[in-house]
Amino acid sequence: MTHVQTLQARFDAQRRAFAAEPWPDLAQRRDRLARLATMTRRHRDEISRAIASDFGYRAEAESRLAEVATVLQAIRHARRHLRRWMRPRRAAVPWRLKPGRARVHRQPLGVVGIIAPFNYPWNLAMLPAVDALAAGNRVLIKPSEHTPVTSALMARLAERYFSAEELCVVEGGMGVAKAFAALPFDHLLFTGGGRIGREVARAAATNLTPVTLELGGKTPAIVADDADLTRAAERIAFGKWLNAGQTCIAPDHVLVESARLPALVEALKAAVADFYPKGCTSADYSAVVGERQQSRLTAMLEEARDHGCRVIELGERRELPDGGVKLPPVLVVDPNEGLAIMREEIFGPWLPIVGVRDFDAALAHVNAGPRPLALYAFTDDAERRRRVLETTHSGGVVFNDTLWHSAVPALPFGGVGDSGMGAYHGEAGFRRFSHERSVFIQARRNAVSLLNPPYRRWLLKLLGL
Template sequence: MADARALQARLEQQRHAFAAEPFPSAETRRDRLAHLADMTRHHRDEISQAIHQDFGHRAEAETRLAEVFPLLQAVGHARRHLKDWMRPRRAGVPWRLQPARARIYRQPLGVVGIIAPANYPWSLALLPAVDALAAGDRVMIKPSEQTPATSELMAKLAARYFDGDELRVVTGDADTARAFAALPFDHLLFTGSPRVGREVAKAAAANLTPVTLELGGKTPAIVADDADLSHAARRIAFGKWLNAGQTCIAPDHVLIDAARLPAFIEAIRGAVKGFYPDGTASNDYSALLGEPARQRLEGVLDEARDHGCRVIELGERQSLNQGTKLPPTLVIDPTANLAIMQEEVFGPWLPVIGVRDFDAALARVANGPSPLALYAFTDDPARRRRLLEQSRSGGVVFNDTLWHYAVPALPFGGIGESGMGAYQGEAGFLRFSHQRSVFLQARHNAVGLLNPPYRKWLMRLLGL
């Protein structure tokens, strides 16, 4: 209750500030975005250290690549395009209502709440804030309780770079997160699991708060028979074992022609050896976040072994003072009823499944839940077109993995089981804006002829 009252008070403070400045100028918004960039750029070493502390080991290059770089790039993109995004749009007016004019004004919503996950604790908390600040909103963030060092650093730096009524970071446990989700925000964005996403949506529904849910899912990678196996293996290995597989758009499993499966396994072996020559001891290979993650992953792997799956570990397990490094591991041809194929892997296990051909792989994807991303390795334009037309996913990447997320102009979001709504770039600006319809009637007009008593001849003339 104390948490709820304190959170409500902070929300009211931001609401009051928004009411006093309901349409911040472009200069004000650009200034707030610059503060967000400075907060990240000037403290990147502290950010890396905090994340490393929370994980037990996080490769510094991965933190810079996946936490710092995307945020700075998103801020630069928003600042460059902000004035155009803010500009009112013309809307066509039917000839019967002319000479009236119509416009669409992009108006800030108010106060946006963000509930962030633990796997990328800096970027996934602050990237939505880029869009919300660009839209002219106030922002309140609840970072994950699983990354306390990063969350405390974010709260400390946010208080230094922003007024509390502009952007505020709220730390606390799961009870705080539940109280946060129940606040009457003008929009609430949640990134995390489908199970928790449903709870967040229910809490928001009580206040009729609109939600954006980024939920992940079982992202497939299809390797067609015309794909270069060495290239496909390197790109899948990069996407899979970045952050030890703890990425919502990591390749979750591979679908490949059964005849090419042995050669793909060898190509993956080579890719892993090239990326991590010292195996899990490499400083470039990250640890799992938390003991529950290790227990869950080992449980699903044990089940796969018990059901006769071939398991290929491409390294050794390594225990750290805090956290564990689990090696890149292939699970060959698991059946659909196993947990590893029922839930998002979210770790370094990679199921590799032999299928008849590309069409069989595409049918399998099309008939399953819609993933957050879909990867396909093929140079065949006809196959690419069929994949785009016959499947659903949040995003699609051909001949690579992950990098669509690094394009600020591309919307990022899921569909169906993988979420609802999208943010990033102009899509994010619109997500956190109200598109307000405005109709401007001319002083001299003919719409008065449509007043009662209605004239049949006029209705016929107007085609009504």
């Protein structure tokens, strides 16, 4: 069978399995989540090695932190709260319809499709799977073809711990991805770039498949004039150079008052030196995946240089024995807005530092661009925080740090506008992959028959209708 034929067969099998068992009980759902946890925990060393192989080099600590620990934490949270999430929720009934009762019944959708990217290949396949399994669905995963070793491991482990009718991983290239997006899923979640996200949405629209799109974008970090620059630089450096900048919510660029820009540059240099004292040779610094990504980033930086930007390299490029490449942290000072580094999501270790007049100018800069997946603001001023929350739009907001909102299972994670649509994680994910079904239970003795034709005008007036 071809990959596409295998895909169709797996989808059909999951459809039949869901039709035969449309309501997995609490014990079944917890069991599936427990098996997913065991699969992740027991094979975490294999997972780390597979990702390192695909990247050319991935810091083991980053794989444990960002791939394994986050999934295990999400599973613990889901298993702990699942009984409450599954419980029907009472709804208020208008007095005219009493003593009838109403409730919201959260029902599994059916078969959920997940298209995962290359940058966090285990995390971004398994985190939505946690929510979909908790909601009682069958799950079909298409991992990235750019991380073939991890994808193959994921497929083997899924076969060992799950039946293909529960959770299945289908490998393949672009042809399989297109066929995957065209299947009539009950919900489809895609994580990746905006261009491919639009193609996925178009394919899903043919079947009226609801989609959740996590698309990233140019996430800004604002450093206000009351911020501690040393602390701000440390947290920006952590968020930016984790996974060599290949994080959808990494700080894409920094907005700082022009008078404080030189001091922030020095603070960022110091933070990078503390984090990676051996530069790109540090065991804690990861490689950039694939020649295409490396070429795109190199061209972006060369354009900035050609246009006279001040480029500060905080290390040297390192070619790895197995073909991987480590690109160093680089600061680009005050690049022109027309350059690719300011128009496109960087998704790598380059960090533009943009000088602005003041905090108001920084907010105006944010609002002039597409709505980002995250927004970081370094300030202790309550009024400025209020203005960030009330006058800007982004998927999430973090004050005085970066990234960590995504590690809180009780917070929804998702984009808005160009950065995506829909959110998941925790109860938000459970609801995303459930149908909230309206239920009304009529009482044996009720007065609604008084509203039958022929209508009594005096009664309608009495009831305020």
